Amino acid sequence: MPTPLRLMAVHAHPDDESSKGAATAARYAAAGVEVLVVSCTGGERGSILNPTCTFEPRDMADLAERRRTEMAGAAAALGVQHHWLGFVDSGLPEGDPLPPLPDGCFALVPLEEAAAPLVELVRQFRPHVMTTYDPSGGYPHPDHIMCHRVAFEAFHAAGDPERYAGHGEPWRPLKLYYNHDFSMRRVRTMHEALIDEGLLSPFGDWVESRAAREIPERPVTTRIRAEDFFDARDAALRAHETQIDPDGFFFAMPRELEAAVWPYEEFELAESLVPTTTPEDDLFAGIHPEDTP
Structure with a gap:
């Protein structure tokens, strides 16, 4: 096997x-x-x-x-x-x-x-x-x-x-x-998409606050398409009932809109420790499971 x-x-x-x-x-x-x-x-x-x-x-x-x-x-x-x-x-x-x-x-x-x-x-x-x-x-x-x-x-x-x-x-x-x-690019993209749709955005203060504090953005090398598993993510979030408000900012973005603008x-x-080229779309890029580290 x-x-x-x-x-x-x-x-x-x-x-x-x-x-x-x-x-x-x-x-x-x-x-x-x-x-x-x-x-x-x-x-x-x-x-x-x-x-x-x-x-x-x-x-x-x-x-x-x-x-x-x-x-x-x-x-x-x-x-x-x-x-x-x-x-x-x-x-x-x-x-x-x-x-x-x-x-x-x-x-x-x-x-x-x-x-x-x-x-x-x-x-x-x-x-x-x-x-x-x-x-x-x-x-x-x-x-x-x-x-x-x-x-x-x-x-x-x-x-x-x-x-x-x-x-x-x-x-x-x-x-x-x-x-x-929680990269600024993601937060800003979601904020602007909500505004463009005429919807309330909970992310505006976040964007302004981070910009005012001049928080540096770290490099993004790898993007994984995962929109088909947003439902699983949301179910996992809701499982943490003491921590996650089901009406809070995690759920402010309609999922079809999120999938369209940030999947x-x-x-x-x-x-x-293996050869790979960025940007990547797979965390396992360059890895062959039969290899023995």
């Missing part, structure tokens, strides 16, 4: 997998690729962001249990496998000055200690491709930044037999990508 292709998507919290690269994950899973979503934390310190959700957690453990159930629903909607890395949500510090992060949280774990279980998982699952966030985390949440650091470390260390001894047989992933689902999910090729 042919060796299956394998994709590992590393995220900070449950629900991140549904807002970043979800339709791409569903597309590959439907095509027979083995897709594993990894959640670094349980989202224990998250807030209830859906105003229609009536769930009232008693404590962090109660919220973590609820989010585990939601994550299972999202994974089923996308048709992917899922693994908890087991670290504790750091929360999003607010205030000036910012308060210290809580003891024992993910963002404060020493890098090699935090990366060890992911290195072991990479060696077990043996992905050809890994995806995660860019060094900024996509936005300055300490868990997103730490997620990048841990995934970057695992991508480079998993194939080195001298590192992380006792954590499985070495396996070297071949490509590393960063998610770019893609975007990625930045950070590293490749």
Whole structure:
């Protein structure tokens, strides 16, 4: 039998997998690729962001249990496998000055200690491709930044037999990508399409704010057509009932309009150990599954 292709998507919290690269994950899973979503934390310190959700957690453990159930629903909607890395949500510090992060949280774990279980998982699952966030985390949440650091470390260390001894047989992933689902080009395109159709857009303030702050755009190397899997993405989003408002900005764009003006999910090729040419339309471009890294 042919060796299956394998994709590992590393995220900070449950629900991140549904807002970043979800339709791409569903597309590959439907095509027979083995897709594993990894959640670094349980989202224990998250807030209830859906105003229609009536769930009232008693404590962090109660919220973590609820989010585990939601994550299972999202994974089923996308048709992917899922693994908890087991670290504790750091929360999003607010205030000036910012308060210290809580003891024992993910963002404060020493890098090699935090990366060890992911290195072991990479060696077990043996992905050809890994995806995660860019060094900024996509936005300055300490868990997103730490997620990048841990995934970057695992991508480079998993194939080195001298590192992380006792954590499985070495396996070297071949490509590393960063998610770019909230690029300014995408947001601006969707904003202008809604205005042109005479519809309200929730993205105007976002466009103006990012332009005012002069946030640099990272390069996009890879666009995956995934409009056939927007329904799966939306079902995964809705599975996270504590986090996703079903009337919120994720659903502001009529899907037929989105498919017409922006049928893609975007990625930045950070590293490749195989020859490839950008722009790409396939995360596995240049990879032959029978090759043994």
